[in-house]
Amino acid sequence: MSSAAKREGSQMAIIGAGSVGSSIAFACLMRSVVSELLINDFNTKVCEGQVLDLQDAAFVSSTKVRVGTPKECGQADIIVITAGARQKPGESRDELVLRNEEILRSVLDGLQPIKKTAILMLVANPVNVLTCMAQKLSGLPPHQVIGTGTYLDSVRFRVAVKDCLKVSETSVHAYIVGDHGDKQVAVWSSASMGGKPLLAFEEIKKMDRAAEAAKVAHKAYKIIDLKGATAFGIAAVVSEVALCITLNKLSVVPLSTYCDRFDACLSFPISLGTNGVERIVYPEMDERELALVEESAVATRHACRNYRN
Numbered sequence: 001m002s003s004a005a006k007r008e009g010s011q012m013a014i015i016g017a018g019s020v021g022s023s024i025a026f027a028c029l030m031r032s033v034v035s036e037l038l039i040n041d042f043n044t045k046v047c048e049g050q051v052l053d054l055q056d057a058a059f060v061s062s063t064k065v066r067v068g069t070p071k072e073c074g075q076a077d078i079i080v081i082t083a084g085a086r087q088k089p090g091e092s093r094d095e096l097v098l099r100n101e102e103i104l105r106s107v108l109d110g111l112q113p114i115k116k117t118a119i120l121m122l123v124a125n126p127v128n129v130l131t132c133m134a135q136k137l138s139g140l141p142p143h144q145v146i147g148t149g150t151y152l153d154s155v156r157f158r159v160a161v162k163d164c165l166k167v168s169e170t171s172v173h174a175y176i177v178g179d180h181g182d183k184q185v186a187v188w189s190s191a192s193m194g195g196k197p198l199l200a201f202e203e204i205k206k207m208d209r210a211a212e213a214a215k216v217a218h219k220a221y222k223i224i225d226l227k228g229a230t231a232f233g234i235a236a237v238v239s240e241v242a243l244c245i246t247l248n249k250l251s252v253v254p255l256s257t258y259c260d261r262f263d264a265c266l267s268f269p270i271s272l273g274t275n276g277v278e279r280i281v282y283p284e285m286d287e288r289e290l291a292l293v294e295e296s297a298v299a300t301r302h303a304c305r306n307y308r309n
């Protein structure tokens with residue numbers, strides 16, 4: 001089936017039309033990811049403004065865009081949730097949890113009944129905790145509820161490595177796993193480029209790897225200090241994830257889902273298609289990396305204690 005045919009008639013809904021929601025809408029519009037984009041925000045004035053602005057850009061796209069009611073959004077094939085408070089400078093993602101759990105609860109209520117085959121994608125932070133909550137409360141099977149997890153962190157990681165090795169980032173196979181936040185883990189031990197372990201390259205041996213991983217983990221803080229929010233990176237990520245879904249690409253990308261090995265919603269490479277998560281891949285990790293992932297699993301289990309069976 002051609003890409004265009006596969007996308008025919010497909011709808012994506014974006015809940016939350018702030019910086020992140022509107023940037024995601026723009027990225028998806030530019031890439032004609034679906035036939036129709038529905039945008040919803042409880043701030044109806046901002047929502048209408050964003051939609052009118054996006055409609056001005058739609059002439060280069062085959063996607064139509066309009067305001068959607070919560071009920072209409074609940075019937076979309078892909079539902080992206082960005083509604084939520086964002087970090088103030090210096091604030092961690094975890095500190096948003098109480099505010100954003102409340103918002104997510106009301107968003108999910110408004111979307112019901114959610115289309116049985118929909119893929120629900122959480123973007124609002126803390127994304128692992130909200131993914132766990134949505135797996136429990138949305139009524140969808142867990143493999144249809146994902147979070148953007150450490151995809152953006154992994155992109156940031158690959159850029160650091162490609163700058164060091166002077167190759168394109170698509171040639172670097174490297175993942176940040178676990179937490180999309182301060183406890184994220186850079187998996188150096190099994191990362192590779194051109195079939196060769198990263199740790200076997202002289203440039204990587206000489207690199208201050210701990211400092212590079214810390215820079216990746218702190219990049220969002222730096223952007224928030226400078227401009228108040230991050231938006232373009234996550235927008236590119238969501239457009240790519242949405243294409244994986246609409247085109248049933250089965251690409252392996254790091255996203256949040258329930259990980260049985262750690263009994264928590266964490267971010268690990270998964271293969272993703274139209275039906276959602278097809279498989280989870282746990283990369284080889286050394287003892288230190290594994291211990292750090294276990295630490296973030298404990299923290300996530302604790303944060304999700306009210307939404308676990």
Ligand SMILES: NC(=O)C1=CN([C@@H]2O[C@H](COP(=O)(O)OP(=O)(O)OC[C@H]3O[C@@H](n4cnc5c(N)ncnc54)[C@H](O)[C@@H]3O)[C@@H](O)[C@H]2O)C=CC1
Pocket residue numbers: 015016017018019020021040041042043046082083084085086087096100103106107122123124125127148149152180229230231234
């Ligand atoms: N997962 C990731 O990699 C990233 C996640 N984020 C997260 O995305 C979230 C949104 O960030 P921004 O767009 O910068 O914030 P923002 O403040 O610009 O936009 C949030 C929007 O949500 C809306 N909203 C709040 N409650 C709602 C409800 N019940 N129903 C509908 N809309 C509602 C607000 O009216 C506002 O327009 C934050 O939690 C932020 O931390 C941001 C960047 C990357």
Ligand SMILES: CC(=O)C(=O)O
Pocket residue numbers: 093125152220230231234
């Ligand atoms: C804000 C956020 O989660 C990020 O840019 O990574």
